[in-house]
Amino acid sequence: MPRLRDPVIVAAYLALYMTADMAAAAHLFADLLAHPWNAAPAISFAIAVRHGRKWLWFAFVAPLLAGLIDGGFLAAPLSAILRAAAETAGAALGVILLHPRNSALVCSLKRRRGVFRFLTAACAASALTSIILAIPPFLETNSIEPATLLFLFHLVAILSIAPLVLVYDKSWRHVRFQALLTGEIILQTGALALIAWEVFGRFVNEEIHFFYLLFLPFAWIATRHGQIGAALALGAIYVAPVLTDLLFGHNDTMIVEMQIRLGVLAVTSLLFGAMTAERRDAEMRMLERQTELAHFQRLNVGWEMASALAHELNQPLTAAMNLTQAALRLLKTPSPDIERAANVMSMSVDRVERVGQIIHGLRDFMRKGELTLAANAMSDMADDAIRLVSAEANAAGVAILSSGMSALPEVMADKTQIVQVLINLLRNAIQSLTLSKTPHPQITVAGRIDIDMIEISVADSGPGMPNEVMDHLFEPFVTTKVAGMGLGLSISKSILEAHEGRLWAENAPTGGAIFRFTLPLAKRDLENA
Incomplete structure (x- = not known):
């Protein structure tokens, strides 16, 4: 027996069972001592x-x-006990098939394999229950047709109701009602309700009705919300004919047709939901792999820049040491000039702070982390990237200019990853200008607002790119460098797509290559745009 620590679940189960049993009692199917819309055994x-x-x-x-409660047990105790035994046997078979050796539930409706396992268990349980209920004296006839109808009724109820119980998660308790009032969910609910009314209300007993229109909102809901959406929609659509049967009454022939179609709809929706869950899991795994690959590429770029940075750091450190020694000499004189010594020490501190900024920037750049979107100033990210490649640019004699960046609003971005994109583009431009031996090489980083996005361009003054290179520029392992791996642009493109932006390249009419990418504005800046 379940422990008393589960009284809420027990009470909820019994309440749902009694409600479903009483709702189903309104329609007794032909000569069967059973009800076609009885969801109680499925619960x-x-x-x-x-x-x-x-x-x-x-x-x-x-x-x-x-x-x-309804008096059936007192009127026919043998039939009531047989019914209870049949429902228990079906549930027990489901437990055996989905809980092998009393282990944890092996049926995950978020996988197609789990859906097929669930379908097998549902068919087996429905068959066992219907066979027991079809034997005399429970039924007035022992033909195969009643058993087939009972099988259909039980199977459709399980396929429509059970997924809602199986996919329920404790996190649902913390979902706020306001979060459900999105435009899309309201449209989906409205479409489902409207079509359900047309199918089960107005035209339910007509020869021509619109049942197959239900597949449209179900496909929409399942592909957008996965198995949770499919389970909620299936539960709602099963309740719809129960209510309309109470209001208008359904003829038996149409009930059988509706049950068959509901079964097909349930199987289709569960498979749609499973495929959506599998696709999202695959996207998450791909994003994790891209994050790891981006981190490895940052490490590779960081080590490549280390030698140039070592030379770049040597200059401010040497200057700081010389300035400190000068300040000491000023303080050791018979009449020390305190104000002048303080100014010299301040200059020394500035040099050390510059070194610290470079080291901290490199450390943050090479740090591993997950994609974390936050409001970030585009100018700060551009400054960080330029600072990190400045040593390589100075060694190559390339000037890097920044235009209009300080006036740009904040963007929703992962700072480390966008700095990585900028470094990839800047280093590619530096290496291209070096190889082409362009006189007075120059790179310009500029930005502008484009509706709800910011567009950043990195343009160089080189000869541009051949068309055959442009066609395959963002494919992995495509490179024109002798020592390059050809992953920088491919990773940059993936990073920007994860940010809901894009990356593309073109040759400038006056010469040189231009790489452009977009990023979405931060929410508060979007509201003020």
Whole structure:
């Protein structure tokens, strides 16, 4: 038996079971002592599969309690016990198939394999339950048709109701109602409700109705919200014919057709939801791999810049040492000039701070981290990138200019990764200008606002790029360098796409190559735009 620490789950289960049983009682199908829209056995199946075989006791007790409430147990106790045994047997078979050796649940509806395993268990449980319920004296006839109909009714109920129990997560308790009131969710709910009314309300008993229109909102919901959306939609769409049957009454022939179509809709939606979950997992794994690859590339670039930075750091450190010695000499004189010594020491501190900025920038650049979007000043990221490549640019005699960057608003970006993109573009331009031996080599970094995006350009004064190189520029392992790996631009493109931006290149009409990329504005700047 479940422990008393689960009273809320027990109470909720029994309440749902009684509600479903009473709602289904409005329609008794032909000669069957069963109801076509009875979701109660499906709830027992789902709760037992979700929580394990200890809950099978409740799967047996719940039908008996329902029989006591509606009087069925007193009128026909043997039939009531047989019904309870049949539902319990179906739930037990589901537990055996989905909880092998009493282990954890092996059915994950977020995988197609898990969906097929769930479908197998649902079919087996429905078959066992229907076979038990089809034997005399429970039914007035022992033909195969009643057993087939019972199988259909139980299977469709399990496929429509059980996923909602299986995908439920404790995190749902913390979802705010306001978060659900997005335009897309409201449109999806409205479309589903409108089509459900047309299908199950206005035209349910007509020869021609619009059931297959339900596949449109279901595909939309499942592909956008995954298995959670599919499960919620399936639960809602199963309740719809129950309500309209109470209001208008459905003929038996149309009920069978609707049950078959609901089964097809349920299988399709669950597979859509599983494929959406698998795709998102694959995207997350790809993003993790791209993050790792970007980190390795930053390490590689950092080591390549280390020798040039060592020379660059030597100059301010030497200057700081000389200035400090000069200040000491001023202080050791018979009449020390305190003010002048302080000015010299201040100049020395400036040199040391410059060294610290370079070292901290290099350390942050090479640090490993996940993609973290935040509001960042584009000018600060450009300054960091220029500072880190300045040693290499000075050694090559390349001037780097910045134009209009300070006036740009903040962008939503991962600072380290955007600095990496800028460094890749700047180093490519430096190396291109060096190889082409362009006189008076120059690189210009500029930016402008483009509606809700910022566009950054890195232009050089070199000869530009051949068309055959331009066609394959952003493919991995494509490079014109002798020692290059050909990953810098490919990684940069992936980084910007993860930021919902893009990267492209073109040759300037006056000569030289221009690389442009876009980044979205920060939310507060977007509101003021």
